Amino acid sequence: MIFTLYGDYIHHYGGEIWIGSLIRLMEEFGHNAQAIRAAISRMSKQGWVEARKEGNKSYYYLTEIGKKRMDEAAQRIFKLQAQPWDGKWRMLIYSIPEEKRAIRDELRKELIWSGFGSLTFSCYISPNPLEQQVQDLIKRYQVEEYVDFFISSYEGPHQGQDVVARCWNLEEINSKYQSFIELYSKKYIVDRNKIEKGDMQDGDCFVERTKLIHEYRKFLFVDPGLPEVLLPKDWLGDHAAALFRDYYKVLAEPASRFFESVYQEGNDAARSELYNVFEHPYMVQQQGRDE
Missing domain, CATH: 1.10.10.10 (Winged helix-like DNA-binding domain superfamily/Winged helix DNA-binding domain)
Incomplete structure (x- = not known):
């Protein structure tokens, strides 16, 4: 949160x-x-x-x-549509020794968060242009001597969708999108009507917008953001994204207003307390001694 x-x-x-x-x-x-x-x-x-x-x-x-991390997450959360696929696969293969197991586990988590899927053990692939993210990860975890990175084309014998099915459970991800849509479609209508009538407090909008973001960002950990050509026809990701954007826009202004009030009030209070500390008789007395 x-x-x-x-x-x-x-x-x-x-x-x-x-x-x-x-x-x-x-x-x-x-x-x-x-x-x-x-x-x-x-x-x-x-x-x-x-x-x-x-x-x-x-x-x-x-x-x-x-x-x-925040910039990467924002780009994925608020993207309007998937990029056209160039037909290439990005493939990272690693062989990290057992004594570096903690680094190996962290690298796996980061690869999955970035949108890579496990084709085989220690071989992760993605159809998305994630070259910079990969180079950043290699540098961050200092695993240059343990990894190889390829950009290649798939020559069969299966189809691209078959490769996807081996790396990601799209049916399960789609089910999660379905649950998100069922829950937030109702909330969106109710809250939109409340806001239009002036029956919803700014603080409540802040809570709902934050919860909305918090729930939607969980898809970054499960949805690799595949190109449209590799997705099933009944894919619900775009529907969920549109619902998220519409609901977010409705909550945005009053939620930001509440955040700004707390943020500014807190800064003013902190500055005031800091000022009072330095105006405390002991501090004034001490300052006189220093002078």
């Missing part, structure tokens, strides 16, 4: 937020301060965010890796 807030809100406000404001926003979803501090601490240890101190206040901002 914190990743969702960074990607959909904080990333567009300089990528930094006071921990007090983050706690206030997450309280809208029923999370307590202790859990939020623990989560942001884990994100920091994993290299997604870093902390900056201003007085006794902590501000968390996205690292370069975090910014890149």
